[in-house]
Amino acid sequence: MAERNVTLDDTIVALAEQKKYSTLRDILVTMNPADAAALFDETEERLLPLLFRLLPKDMAAETFVEMDPDSQELLIHGFSDSELKEVVDELYVDDAVDLVEEMPANVVKRILKQADPETRKLINNILKYPDDSAGSLMTTEFVDLLPTMTAEDAIKRIRRTGTDKETINICYVIDDGRHLLGTVSIRNLILSEEDEAISQIMEENVISVNTLTDQEDVTGVFGKYDLTVLPVVDNENRLVGIITVDDALDVLETEATEDIEIMGGVTPTDKPYLKTSIWETFKARFPWLLLLMISATFTGQIITSFENSLAVAAVLTAYIPMLMDTGGNSGSQASVTVIRGISLGDIEFKDFFRVIWKEMRVAVLCGAALAAANFVKLMLVDRMLFHNPDVTVPVAAVICLTMVCTILVAKFVGCTLPMLAEKMGFDPAVMSSPFITTIVDALSLLIYFRFAVMILHL
């Protein structure tokens, strides 16, 4: 096969330069909106409005939703008021809310002005819910049915109103006060007799969340009950919206990214790596480095205060990195496992002592095994192979005892701090590797010098 050097991007640009608009349109129409959006995000800015206007109306809104906020903003600036209205009218309410949340104030004003009054009211209602709550994730476009309808009535209602709804796969049965009574899947509707009453078909055992439920718990509910849609109710069990699984999937991915970034000592950002400016990346990382650097100076203080001992037994210095690293790694292992367990709901605060008891037993196993490996290495490699006369049995004992105690302390710190953070309402992910390492470093040195003083009589 010959090497192919022409990309789709190049073709699009070439066609645009040659004003071959109908060919361009043909190409765009074959694409899925998500792919068209990805293409647009990579396109030169000057071509963006041109290409977007070539899209058929129904595809335009779907593509718009999938684009980066930067490209969306660019497009909106180029839109006439009527163009903007066309796009906004086609958006589902939850997507419109996402858009409003991403855009700067002046753009938001234009968007809300173009939205029809009903939509504007819905958007404003959803905006009232806290970020990260179920309310801010939901859409209000669902099919509602009355318990007195027959299956046939219900299907008629879906035919009449279904086009504007985000999903019709699950319909919601409500009473006159909009209280949620049950759900009916389209599958059950189709498989039922035409004259059967909705109250007979409906599933009354409904899983729902409150508008104020945290979005992380929302994804947990989706995962636990294998749902594709989840109803959102207010404190009086009145149905106010639904959350679809695609939004739950996004949340799950975003939350995992946030956890991972915080665990790596980076302030989370929404933007993809390559779209973040140098300055933004710097701001996300510098404060953590500074904080951790300041904490690490305490470790330095400990060394300074034992400087005289170290001068007498200089051989001890060489083993500081190994002990500190092993301590840090042991602590990280415990904290990472516990942090993930907390966010998956496997570990709760009531398991506090069970977790500690488990970690302590693992620590004894790890500590004993590593100390034994170390002792053999110290005696065979350092002493006999490299003929280092300073590596005596007492020195090896200091190192190995420190190893065992450090691992015990590290696992203890690593498993308790995330649980305590969670209990106190902080994000347990903060209590991860960087912090644990810094704390364990200091503790391991204190243990080291304590054993050195005791055994080597420094």
Next chain:
Amino acid sequence: MAERNVTLDDTIVALAEQKKYSTLRDILVTMNPADAAALFDETEERLLPLLFRLLPKDMAAETFVEMDPDSQELLIHGFSDSELKEVVDELYVDDAVDLVEEMPANVVKRILKQADPETRKLINNILKYPDDSAGSLMTTEFVDLLPTMTAEDAIKRIRRTGTDKETINICYVIDDGRHLLGTVSIRNLILSEEDEAISQIMEENVISVNTLTDQEDVTGVFGKYDLTVLPVVDNENRLVGIITVDDALDVLETEATEDIEIMGGVTPTDKPYLKTSIWETFKARFPWLLLLMISATFTGQIITSFENSLAVAAVLTAYIPMLMDTGGNSGSQASVTVIRGISLGDIEFKDFFRVIWKEMRVAVLCGAALAAANFVKLMLVDRMLFHNPDVTVPVAAVICLTMVCTILVAKFVGCTLPMLAEKMGFDPAVMSSPFITTIVDALSLLIYFRFAVMILHL
């Protein structure tokens, strides 16, 4: 409100002891299968078969699927052959495959013996696909339609066959050779005229994956295109199965957990934290600790080889932990961000130099800011406040220059190693904090002593 000390578990046990089976049944029937499964997993083993037999038949299979493998195995051992057959017949094929994959060989034999021949063939077919492939995730229970059918025919077919299918929300249009031609959503079917041909209604632009597509890529496709079901085709574009979004959600969660665990230096396990034995936890952690401990001894070697210099300028020792920790943290930040970028598809190997260029600029900013902060701290706090005469301007220069260079090296190592690992077909998550820290520790010491020799003429 009075303190409530009786839990649901207690009530269930009490009722079982009193043989109040109909009351128990009433309680269980009100529960969602996932909740019943959670209850059963916590129940005393001796009550498990009794409680399970109280469930109505359709709920039994659904509950069974949601239970822990341990409880499933326990139940199967207690089942008569006909009871086992009843449960297995009710399972969707993908759930049956999951069960077979979890159970020990003798149990698998019994399960396959009780499955009807058709199901057994399907299970065996799916078992042939590699773990972690789309083929191993899929189910074969979907609705297929022919392009020549009318909307009315299609709805009739769904009514006739729909009860056994995992979903009817999307139906698949295939030709006589089972090649995938398009999809029709139940929504479009309902909103269409009765006599419209499926070929007219169907969406031809179908997103599908191959049976061998990696499951991580499968979740990416769900996320990108906001799907609830995804068809799986073979190399000839013949439809062989579908994957539903609930399985994608599980994969996303499992993969994020695996990444996080590997990044924390722990071999990933499937089991929840509190269900893993001490021995399993030990085995997941010990090899990493040993490997990292051995690597850290090289750092120790570096210190040993500069022992004489350190004896002359003992003040340098106190700053080793701070420089090593800051280097490690800087490297972790870069690696965590790049690893997550790779797994979200934001970063590809073609971005290699863009990523390095970006990290280098961030490193210069971080390095300069931290070095400046350090210089001020060394001069004001260590020298003037604590009256440490050893902290001279040349010493401070050594420390600050080391800081800048270490951060540059750390960010470089942190961003390149994950990309190289990915390129070579390894899991980039391995190139995370623990490894980066160990490598950066050694490099930072080399830089430190190099500057010390140059500037302090040791």
